[in-house]
Amino acid sequence: MKILLLEDDFLYASSIKDYLTSLNYEVTLLADADSACELIASTFFHLYILDVKLLGTNGFEVLKYIKELKITSPIMMMTSLSDINSIKKAYELGCNEYLKKPFELDELKFRINELLSHFYPDINNLFYLKNNYSYDFKNKILKQDDKIIDLTLIELNIIEYLLLNKTRFCKADELFTLVNMQNDESYIRVYIRRIRAKTNENFILSKRGFGYKINE
Structure with a gap:
C-alpha cells in the first residue's frame, strides 16, 4: 500500500520511512508542502x-x-502541538487520526493498521468476481481461473480502487490521480477499454452520469 509521508525533519522522517518500508509499505517522503x-x-x-x-x-x-x-483516502496528522485547538482544527478539517510527537514506532504501526483496516477492509483478502475472476490485493494479481491477466500498474490501480469502492459507482474525477494524467475523462475511458479488452466487456460497468463500478 502506498503512503505519502510529509515531514521536514530529515532524520526523523527517514527513521519513520525505513520502519514503514520494513512493514512492506511503499512510502514516498517529501519535506515541503508545495511538492506534496x-x-x-x-x-x-x-x-x-x-x-x-x-x-x-x-x-x-x-x-x-x-x-x-475530494480524495477519500485517510489522513493522519502528527505534531508536537498538544493544545486542544490544534487537535480540534485537524478534525474539523477532516483528518482521521491525530498522533502526538514523540511516539513509539509501534504506536504508529497500530494506528496505521486501524485506519487501513477500517478504510480498506478487503485489502488483505483474495476477492472473487464474476466469470471466475479473482484479485489478490497482497500480490496485485488478477486471475481468471488459474490464468494471470497481464495488466499494467495503472490498470491494476484502477481495478483496486473500484474494488475498494465496490458498493458504488466511482466518478471519473476520482480516478484521475490513478492514471497520472491531466483531468481529462478521455484518458480514463482509454484505460477502462484496455482493462475490458484483457478481461471482458462487463468486467467494469459504466453508467452515464454516475461513473464506473466493478462487476461483482
Whole structure:
C-alpha cells in the first residue's frame, strides 16, 4: 500500500520511512508542502501522514488541499502541538487520526493498521468476481481461473480502487490521480477499454452520469 509521508525533519522522517518500508509499505517522503500538493494532485495514495509544523506553511493547508480534491483516502496528522485547538482544527478539517510527537514506532504501526483496516477492509483478502475472476490485493494479481491477466500498474490501480469502492459507482474525477494524467475523462475511458479488452466487456460497468463500478 502506498503512503505519502510529509515531514521536514530529515532524520526523523527517514527513521519513520525505513520502519514503514520494513512493514512492506511503499512510502514516498517529501519535506515541503508545495511538492506534496503537486504529487497529491497526480498520484494516488492509500494513506497520507502529514506533519503540522512545516517550513513556510503547515500541514493543515495540505490537509485542506486534499479535501478540496475530494480524495477519500485517510489522513493522519502528527505534531508536537498538544493544545486542544490544534487537535480540534485537524478534525474539523477532516483528518482521521491525530498522533502526538514523540511516539513509539509501534504506536504508529497500530494506528496505521486501524485506519487501513477500517478504510480498506478487503485489502488483505483474495476477492472473487464474476466469470471466475479473482484479485489478490497482497500480490496485485488478477486471475481468471488459474490464468494471470497481464495488466499494467495503472490498470491494476484502477481495478483496486473500484474494488475498494465496490458498493458504488466511482466518478471519473476520482480516478484521475490513478492514471497520472491531466483531468481529462478521455484518458480514463482509454484505460477502462484496455482493462475490458484483457478481461471482458462487463468486467467494469459504466453508467452515464454516475461513473464506473466493478462487476461483482
